Amino acid sequence: MLRRVSAKHLTLAFVLAFGLLAFIEPAMAFNTNAGTEFQSLLDRVVGWVTGVPGIIAAIAFGLIGVFRAFQTGQMLWFFAGILVAIVILLIPTIAQGLGYVF
Helix, strand or coil, X not given: CCCCCCHHHHHHHHHHHHHHHHHHHHHHHCCCCCCCCCHHHHHHHHHHHHXXXXXXXXXXXXXXXXXXXXXXXXHHHHHHHHXXXXXXXXXXXXXXXXXXXX
């Protein structure tokens, strides 16, 4: 069950987030790495998604959607499972089309 967040805690969260942003932003503005600092991580994740772990995850999400559709009788679960499976397999293509913006 969700609890209400007090205004004091919400204000503290915003102040901390703004402080973190104010601390990080100047370092990002003067960054001269030409965007290659995360290239090895990106290559690893793309390899996982296009390799066996990505295929296993796509099949698992597809099967979970099918089983959940039969369990509840709602076809939305079936389509959602299949859609997530397709999106998992297409993530590298989508990211490449965006020019690895993220």
